[in-house]
Amino acid sequence: MKNLHRSLVIGCSALALAGCGADEIVSPGTGGNVTINNPAPTPAPAPAPTPTSTLATPAASCPQIANPTQLLDLGTISGPTGTYRRCRLPESFTASSTLPRVAGTLYELNGQTDVGVDQGFGSTNTAVTLDIEPGVIIFASGNDFLNVNRGNKLNAVGTAAKPIIFTSRQNVEGSTSTDTSGQWGGIILSGRAPVVDCFVGSEAAGTCERRVEGATNQILYGGAQSNDSSGTLSYIQIRFSGFALSNGDELQSLTTGGVGSGTVINHIQSYNSSDDGAEFFGGAVRASQLAIIGAEDDSLDTDTGLKGLFDQVLIVQRPAASDTVIEQDSDGNEEASPRTNVRVNNATMIAQSSIGDRGIRIRGSSDFSLFNSLVWDRLGTNNGCINVQGVSVDRAAGANDESGPVVFNSVALQCATNFRGGSGSTAAQVEARFDAGAANTKAFTNTLARLTGITTGAPFINGSAENTYNPIFDANAVSSFFPTGRTYIGAVPSEAANWAEGWTCNSATVTLGLNNTGSCDTLPQI
Numbered sequence: 301m302k303n304l305h306r307s308l309v310i311g312c313s314a315l316a317l318a319g320c321g322a323d324e325i326v327s328p329g330t331g332g333n334v335t336i337n338n339p340a341p342t343p344a345p346a347p348a349p350t351p352t353s354t355l356a357t358p359a360a361s362c363p364q365i366a367n368p369t370q371l372l373d374l375g376t377i378s379g380p381t382g383t384y385r386r387c388r389l390p391e392s393f394t395a396s397s398t399l400p401r402v403a404g405t406l407y408e409l410n411g412q413t414d415v416g417v418d419q420g421f422g423s424t425n426t427a428v429t430l431d432i433e434p435g436v437i438i439f440a441s442g443n444d445f446l447n448v449n450r451g452n453k454l455n456a457v458g459t460a461a462k463p464i465i466f467t468s469r470q471n472v473e474g475s476t477s478t479d480t481s482g483q484w485g486g487i488i489l490s491g492r493a494p495v496v497d498c499f500v501g502s503e504a505a506g507t508c509e510r511r512v513e514g515a516t517n518q519i520l521y522g523g524a525q526s527n528d529s530s531g532t533l534s535y536i537q538i539r540f541s542g543f544a545l546s547n548g549d550e551l552q553s554l555t556t557g558g559v560g561s562g563t564v565i566n567h568i569q570s571y572n573s574s575d576d577g578a579e580f581f582g583g584a585v586r587a588s589q590l591a592i593i594g595a596e597d598d599s600l601d602t603d604t605g606l607k608g609l610f611d612q613v614l615i616v617q618r619p620a621a622s623d624t625v626i627e628q629d630s631d632g633n634e635e636a637s638p639r640t641n642v643r644v645n646n647a648t649m650i651a652q653s654s655i656g657d658r659g660i661r662i663r664g665s666s667d668f669s670l671f672n673s674l675v676w677d678r679l680g681t682n683n684g685c686i687n688v689q690g691v692s693v694d695r696a697a698g699a700n701d702e703s704g705p706v707v708f709n710s711v712a713l714q715c716a717t718n719f720r721g722g723s724g725s726t727a728a729q730v731e732a733r734f735d736a737g738a739a740n741t742k743a744f745t746n747t748l749a750r751l752t753g754i755t756t757g758a759p760f761i762n763g764s765a766e767n768t769y770n771p772i773f774d775a776n777a778v779s780s781f782f783p784t785g786r787t788y789i790g791a792v793p794s795e796a797a798n799w800a801e802g803w804t805c806n807s808a809t810v811t812l813g814l815n816n817t818g819s820c821d822t823l824p825q826i
Contacts, residue, residue, distance in 0.1 A: 354825065356382025359404040363387070367395035377406065380474040381823045389413050389438075393430050401435040401462070406472065409444035409484070412517060419451025421492065421501075421509055421523045429453040429531065435462035435826045441469040443543055445485025445551055447512075448530055450492050450521060450558075458535030458567075462826050463803040463817065466553075467539040476540060476821045478808045479621065481596055482574030486541040486551040488512060489530040491559035492523025495582030496605035496639075497632030510557060510581065510604065513549050521557030526584045526607070528560030535567045535803045539820055542574030542596070552576040552595070559583040569593065569804045569812075571820050572618070576601040576627075580608055582638070586781050587611075591800050594618035594809045598627035598661075599649075605630065605638040609781045613647040614791040614800060616758045616810040622653035625675070630664035637701040640666035644673065645775040645782045648748070648791040650758050650810075651685065651715075652678035658720060659685035662692050662706060669707035671775045671782075672789045674766060676746055677715040678758070684720025685713050686730055693725040693733055706730075708737035709773035710789055712744035712766075739771050750811070751795055757811035761798060766790045 416428030468483035501507030577595035747763025775782035817824035
């Protein structure tokens with residue numbers, strides 16, 4: 301059973317040239333025995349002080365919330381950005397509560413931190429809602445993770461100017477670096493939408509439930525409500541996640557199990573997860589504006605009957621650390637219903653890991669569609685940018701929730717090796733399916749650009765080749781979740797329309813914005 305884990309500009313004003321290293325302007329000197337009496341020179345102005353960031357100072361106390369009425373005050377914690385009040389969250393939120401943004405305050409997870417208790421397979425109520433205000437920073441370490449049980453909600457709604465940040469204690473203390481990962485668990489959302497590969501119940505009876513492996517306490521997910529809501533996640537950074545729990549099971553930055561289409565997920569940055577960037581087990585997930593950066597296993601992992609729609613997805617691998625850009629499966633009984641069926645629109649996938657041996661990997665009799673997207677094997681090391689295994693490559697629509705062969709429309713490949721088969725399929729069959737789609741290109745030359753003035757990090761913003769690609773597939777005809785009227789392939793059409801600007805953090809892997817929260821290795825002043 302697969303794991304559910306895994307500017308400051310230092311400038312000088314014209315009145316402070318001396319402070320910038322320029323020669324001082326002085327009065328004339330003397331020569332021979334002739335003295336020239338000049339008026340006393342105007343004293344040079346004192347150098348302007350070098351601007352510095354304002355260091356955080358700790359709040360006087362931890363805030364009161366509904367449950368518990370007073371958070372546990374653990375004193376202070378310090379790092380390069382200042383000193384903060386350290387407020388520990390309860391092991392379980394048993395009443396709806398709001399975490400307010402309070403200057404100089406950081407919230408700390410406490411082992412398995414639960415939002416509500418499991419309401420069960422057939423429940424329809426919402427028991428507990430945890431609201432998190434824009435700008436809140438929550439840190440964790442070791443086996444800490446946030447778990448939202450079935451029938452409860454997490455509304456973590458940041459803004460472009462004030463994203464919500466989940467990160468590690470080491471990040472607060474300033475000891476993270478380019479390859480840091482796996483320092484805490486992650487976020488789990490459990491819902492009441494259908495799943496397969498049952499731990500209890502059965503697909504045939506419509507009673508299938510799965511469990512989160514590795515958690516100390518049993519966590520179940522799954523139900524019969526495809527439109528179930530586990531809340532809203534928006535403008536969130538999830539940094540340095542993926543701690544190995546019991547039995548070596550790892551979480552990843554964001555994991556959903558049986559989450560329904562009523563859940564809102566957009567503007568999520570997953571950074572340096574030691575496992576998958578994000579993994580979605582079953583349910584009917586709708587997600588957009590995902591920036592998955594530096595994951596050490598698969599960047600986007602989908603499984604166990606997921607009916608998933610993903611729009612505007614940016615994936616940038618970390619060199620010498622990542623595996624596939626997308627891995628899709630349908631564990632257990634491959635003929636069970638619901639069958640995994642994922643559709644991705646307007647994605648830019650930059651495969652640049654020297655250890656990853658393929659780009660997109662589809663297996664387990666699952667269904668997959670890719671529209672208006674670019675797959676770039678930047679190092680030329682992937683042994684197949686599209687790998688479709690077994691019957692997924694060409695089986696017609698029919699029984700057992702089978703929607704037909706894989707679909708590619710308006711997809712551009714820039715890869716040393718384009719196609720790969722396996723488990724009964726061949727590379728030639730995969731290529732034939734790709735060729736059967738509309739407006740696909742097998743030898744694309746991208747014109748992706750970096751942000752203006754940025755000379756490091758992977759390029760990801762479209763250039764002329766991406767923005768004049770023709771024709772563009774109308775993904776709105778497949779699902780109303782996908783907008784109509786776009787005229788480009790790839791995730792980000794221009795610097796002016798860079799949806800990853802502002803709320804994300806930057807790293808050596810990729811610079812996502814000139815005006816965002818800064819380095820992923822430091823906390824922002826927000």
